[in-house]
Amino acid sequence: MTFQTSRRSLLAQSAAILGFAFLPQARAAASWSSEAFERARPIERAVIAHPFLKALADGTISRDKILWYLAQNAGYLRNYAASLSRACAKLENPEDRALLAQWIKDTAGTETWTLDLLQKFSGGRDTTPFMRLRPTTLFYASWEAKASEEGTASEAWAALLPCFTMYEVAGRFIAGHIRKENPYREWLSAYGDPAYSKTVESAVALADRLARKETPEGRARMTENYLTSCRLEWALWDAAERLEDWPV
Incomplete structure (x- = not known):
């Protein structure tokens, strides 16, 4: 596996697989994931209805929102990576430890790749102002740190899993709605x-x-x-749409 297996697949995984319910299909009726995914359907619908994703797909998104999102x-x-x-x-x-060790490496590679994209799309602008973690980003990261530190192995992994599943949701939506004239098409299509x-199935x-x-x-x-x-995945998209900053 390469680092495409982690957050690099941010916005598109399989343009050929389209539909409304994007989360991985329920495995067995009694599985934890089938129950959790069913509970998460309303959040999934909110994600794919978010104006940030729609603007990203049709290419009307502002440059500042792209830079905000990539930096955050x-x-x-x-x-x-630390929570992993x-x-x-x-x-x-x-x-299982070997699997996570690979995803830790993948995540580090994805961070580097994301920073490269940030510079590519900056047009020479100073991106330093975008780099300071905003409230939503900091809260999400802190929540995952707490869950991975204080929870059991299963509780920790459940908190980290949406980084995989909810990005599959966003990715399939973008893959199915991207416009040919999108100025970011080359970037989005690469995913x-x-x-x-x-990878999501493995997670x-x-x-x-x-x-x-x-x-x-424990399952609850x-x-x-x-x-x-x-x-919080939804909240991060929403914060990007609002160009969230610290109020003081």
């Missing part, structure tokens, strides 16, 4: 990697394996962690 995403990724490391240390299975869905399968060892109470905590992070 780079900062988020730096923190996400904490979650990895909680895993008992060597194969059209069908292999990303396999979901890990969550289900961990959930099978949990009590009903996993679901709440998952839903919280899904909501």
Whole structure:
């Protein structure tokens, strides 16, 4: 795997796979993921209806919003890699630890790639003002850090999973709605990697394996962690749309 398996597949994975319900399909009726994904459907619908994604797909998005998003995403990724490391240390299975170790490397590569895009699209502007973490970015990163530090392995992974699943939601939406005259088409089209869905399946399968060892109470905590992070994924898109900054 290369770092395309992580957040690089940010906006498009499989243009050929289109539909309304974009989250990975329910595995087995009794699986944790089938229950959690069903609970997350309203958040999914809110994500694909968000004006930021629509403007990104049709190419009408402002340059400042692109720069805001890329800068904040780079900062988020730096923190996400640290949370992945904490979650990895909680895993008992060597194969699962190896999987997360690869995703940690992928995330670091994605951060570098995102910063390169930031400079490419800056047009020579000083991007330093965009780099300071905004309230939503900082809260999301802090929430994942707390979940990965204080939660069980399953609770930690449930909180980190939306980085995979909700970006598949956004990616498939963009892939199905991108316009030919979009000035960012070359960038967005580069993410059209069908292999990303396999990566998401692996991430979901890990969550289900961990959930099978949990009590009903533990599964419920996993679901709440998952839903919280899904909501924060939406919040990050929304903050980009608003060009969120510190009020003082």
